[in-house]
Amino acid sequence: MDLVWYILFALFFFIFVILIKNQPLRPRNFPPGPTPVPFFGNILSIGKRLPDKLLEWKEQFGDTYSIFDGQNALVILNNWNTVRTVFADDAATGREQDCLIRTTPGHDVLPRTAGLAFSDGDLWKTHRRFALSTLRDLGMGKSWLEETIIAEVSAVCQILRDTHVEPFNPKVQLSNSISNVICALIFGKRFELTDPKFSQLTSSMAEHVEGAPIDKLLQAFPCLLWFPNPLRTRLQHLRQNAGRIADFLKEQIRNHKHGDRIKSTTAPDYLYAYQREAEKGGNDSFNDKQLLVSLFDLLLAGTETTATTVLWALVFMLENPDVLRAVHEEIDTKVGRDQMLTNAHRGVLPYTEATILEVQRCASMLPLAVPHKARVDMTVEGFTIPKGTFIAANLFAIHRDPRWWNNPEKFDPVRFLDADGKLIRPEAFAPFSTGKRACPGESMAKRELFLFLANLFRCFNFKLAPGANITHKDYTCSVTLCPKPFELIFVPRFGA
Numbered sequence: 160m161d162l163v164w165y166i167l168f169a170l171f172f173f174i175f176v177i178l179i180k181n182q183p184l185r186p187r188n189f190p191p192g193p194t195p196v197p198f199f200g201n202i203l204s205i206g207k208r209l210p211d212k213l214l215e216w217k218e219q220f221g222d223t224y225s226i227f228d229g230q231n232a233l234v235i236l237n238n239w240n241t242v243r244t245v246f247a248d249d250a251a252t253g254r255e256q257d258c259l260i261r262t263t264p265g266h267d268v269l270p271r272t273a274g275l276a277f278s279d280g281d282l283w284k285t286h287r288r289f290a291l292s293t294l295r296d297l298g299m300g301k302s303w304l305e306e307t308i309i310a311e312v313s314a315v316c317q318i319l320r321d322t323h324v325e326p327f328n329p330k331v332q333l334s335n336s337i338s339n340v341i342c343a344l345i346f347g348k349r350f351e352l353t354d355p356k357f358s359q360l361t362s363s364m365a366e367h368v369e370g371a372p373i374d375k376l377l378q379a380f381p382c383l384l385w386f387p388n389p390l391r392t393r394l395q396h397l398r399q400n401a402g403r404i405a406d407f408l409k410e411q412i413r414n415h416k417h418g419d420r421i422k423s424t425t426a427p428d429y430l431y432a433y434q435r436e437a438e439k440g441g442n443d444s445f446n447d448k449q450l451l452v453s454l455f456d457l458l459l460a461g462t463e464t465t466a467t468t469v470l471w472a473l474v475f476m477l478e479n480p481d482v483l484r485a486v487h488e489e490i491d492t493k494v495g496r497d498q499m500l501t502n503a504h505r506g507v508l509p510y511t512e513a514t515i516l517e518v519q520r521c522a523s524m525l526p527l528a529v530p531h532k533a534r535v536d537m538t539v540e541g542f543t544i545p546k547g548t549f550i551a552a553n554l555f556a557i558h559r560d561p562r563w564w565n566n567p568e569k570f571d572p573v574r575f576l577d578a579d580g581k582l583i584r585p586e587a588f589a590p591f592s593t594g595k596r597a598c599p600g601e602s603m604a605k606r607e608l609f610l611f612l613a614n615l616f617r618c619f620n621f622k623l624a625p626g627a628n629i630t631h632k633d634y635t636c637s638v639t640l641c642p643k644p645f646e647l648i649f650v651p652r653f654g655a
């Protein structure tokens with residue numbers, strides 16, 4: 160009996176030590192926040208609606224607070240002025256480098272510390288500068304990009320007309336056509352919207368983004384990688400997905416190198432510009448590994464974000480038929496129904512553009528943008544943030560902050576118009592984030608969103624399929640907020 164008690168005592172003592180060792184602790188003078196539990200941090204309190212929980216904690220702990228995902232602390236910034244100051248600082252430009260979906264011990268699907276979105280330091284600076292100038296050279300003031308986007312919108316509108324007012328989930332076709340724009344930009348190629356292989360690829364991209372929470376969970380509990388379980392199986396599937404996208408990109412690079420490029424446009428593309436830069440020599444970071452991951456980042460960032468915003472726009476138009484009616488009226492009276500809308504029409508369609516901005520504000524589809532990491536010890540709002548701490552801008556909260564927005568829960572495009580009906584950009588509007596790591600695709604994305612959405616609005620009325628229901632509260636939450644799958648009836652407003 161004594162031995163049993165002895166073993167039990169030793170076991171409890173062992174568990175106690177493990178719990179104490181794994182109790183996440185806030186360093187001195189660190190932002191306050193909810194009490195974490197051993198191993199899990201605050202993960203278990205979050206539930207299915209992360210943005211709502213983060214708003215609750217903001218009420219409780221103030222504008223700058225911290226939470227733990229497993230053992231890692233994440234500082235959440237909810238005040239726009241703080242975000243602007245912190246993200247302008249070079250010290251806050253670090254990024255998380257570990258990603259289980261992208262890398263496997265001994266075999267990296269996509270090499271870590273490479274690319275644009277998850278690299279940092281000098282490598283990131285060099286390649287971000289290159290990306291910004293190349294995207295600007297390829298896109299700015301060039302008609303080919305606008306023509307490419309309009310061709311894609313026309314193709315997708317035709318597919319939607321061909322549904323003959325039958326219920327249809329437009330997600331795959333919209334993602335394919337939006338992905339075609341970034342494919343044209345990065346390697347000058349387009350794919351048929353109904354091509355099953357291409358549809359599989361864009362679905363893999365969506366799954367890759369949705370998989371981020373699994374990655375986080377397995378990083379918090381690496382022991383789950385040691386034995387078969389559903390999370391490990393899911394991770395393997397996500398890695399295969401990432402591998403499939405990487406293989407697709409390698410094929411494009413090979414074809415390009417072998418001069419087998421399909422010239423759908425006369426413009427040179429990103430890949431061409433990159434290879435020219437590499438040939439110049441003088442900087443060996445312009446290598447094949449960096450090229451592959453940069454293309455991966457551009458393809459995913461350029462497809463998922465824009466496609467999800469378009470889906471959100473459809474949801475908000477269903478919920479706000481008066482707004483859609485006002486958009487139709489503006490387009491019909493200022494331009495007319497019988498021509499495709501181009502960038503030249505932006506100036507005469509301020510209400511339509513304001514509607515798109517309001518969709519971005521209300522959706523806040525990247526609710527925490529992409530978290531940054533402190534590269535050195537920092538002081539933020541009087542708190543000490545040690546080197547290596549993750550820092551996130553809560554764009555979802557900023558876009559609902561009553562200090563900046565009247566009646567923030569209301570979908571109201573007029574907040575983006577001045578008294579003369581001209582478009583304004585309120586200060587705390589930051590769907591593309593701000594500062595040194597702000598989205599390099601912003602100007603391209605804005606153009607795409609206008610051309611896709613204004614033309615979809617021009618062409619269709621949207622109705623829910625009988626018995627179906629979707630509201631802006633029905634979303635899935637990973638890195639992005641994405642409306643749950645829904646079917647719509649696309650009612651053409653006029654003949655083709």
Ligand code: HEM
Nearest residue numbers: 275276460461464465525528529591592596597598600604
């Ligand atoms: C509606 C469309 C889009 C939205 C809302 C969006 C938003 C964002 C946000 C919030 C970030 C994180 C910024 C930060 O870390 O502070 C980001 C990063 C990034 N975006 Fe976008 N984006 C969009 C479209 C695009 C497009 C079309 C491209 C490519 C042409 C692109 C390429 C990138 C890249 C490469 C990064 C990583 C930048 C870095 O880490 O330095 N995005 N985007």
